Amino acid sequence: MSNHTQKRKQRFKVGTRAIASAILVLLVIAAGLVVSNILGRAQATALGPATVLVTRGRIVGSVSGSGAIAAEQTVDLSFQTSGVVKTVAAAAGDHVQAGQVLADLDTNDLQLALANAQTAFNQQQARFDQLRAGASEYDLATAQANVESAQANYDAAVRKANVNDSQLAVARAQLDKATLALQKAQSDYDIAVAEAKPSDQLKTLAATLAQVKIDYSSAMANYNIQVASINDSSVRSAAASLASAKATLAKLQNSPTVQDLQIAQAQLEQAKIALQQAQLRLRNAQLSAPFAGVIMAVNIAPGSSASSALAAIKLMDRSTLHVNLRLNENDVAKVEEGQAVDLSMDSLSGWKAQGILGYIAPAAETSNGVVTYAVRVNFADSSPKVRVGLTANVTIITAQKADVLLVPNSALLPKGAGHIVQVLDANGKARDVDVETGISDGAQTEIVSGVGEGTPIVALPGTAQRPVSPFGN
Known part of the structure; x- marks a missing residue:
């Protein structure tokens, strides 16, 4: 057998032994896992589900949201x-x-306009004051002297022309009588107006004054006819001058009339309005x-x-800043105006502020089927870093309680409209206990009744009853 063939056989034997060793190692590991899992299951069965104790402490209920900072x-x-x-x-x-x-x-043009308006007002004020004060003694004396002079001139003209003025004398007497009646009727009416007499009395006096004015006009016309019938021009001229002097005196004696005062008052008011407009334009x-x-x-x-x-x-007014946000139906039912609010910002690490819930919209707004309510949180901060438009996180404090029983939210199970917790009996078996809950802060919940302080309850009820596979989950 060649050396090459022997080397190939040796390599095959080595590979076979390596594979067998690897398979043996895997079998040992699998057996260890099975044994470990069985032992762990037995240990878990012996220890039972994890429990926590009912504790006593402080809890704060809140509603959270965020919104942009806005100026007052x-x-x-x-x-x-x-x-x-x-x-x-x-x-x-x-x-x-x-x-x-x-x-x-x-304001050069505006100041000039104001000066003109002030002058016009002063003139109207002086005219009104003078009219309201009535004719001066000097004016009355002058008018009386003019009447006497005109009378003397008329008498001289009549004597010189040898004119029979009996009819003219009668007409003049009637005119004088009508003048006196007019003065009295005008005075009675003016006094009644000034004293704010009843309307029916004013109506009667007004009717009397109107009739007296008609009588005066008739007497004046008759007198003028008699004057015109005189052939001597000097007598006619003297008679006309006498009538004019008497009319001037009568007007002075009867002034001011209510109508004269009303006209002067209206003119004064117009001047006052013009002055105020000029002042306003200058202020503007x-x-x-x-x-x-x-x-x-x-x-x-x-x-x-x-x-x-x-x-x-x-x-911009930064004396009071505010954050506008929207809350859903569940959250808005928990808040009310005047509640304290904690504020923070992700963009300003470490910044915190306290505010007040200042406004809750009385009606909801619906967008894409979602119902929300507008809410406004007011707070004060003079720091230039707190800029209008930055996003602030708000936590509205809805309730605070101290020295109350607390359990983790994870230990609660819903039951109808209430909740239960699971308590272990002497055999380690979990049993359901009804509890009455109070406020929650999202991590813990207040227990009002059902269990006492120090009671061990199942931390994660329901999870301990799951079957465990020999090979793990």
């Missing part, structure tokens, strides 16, 4: 009148106070901060045009 208010400020910007006293990032002037327009040429806050943007510069259509400055 943000407004775009615009001039309420058009013009050219004169000065800008604010820049983006500035902190301003309420009432602080931020910018103003050129100045842009002031309506509240304390931070300037976000400035869109104007000195020399640029401004109007009510242009947002000149954007202002």
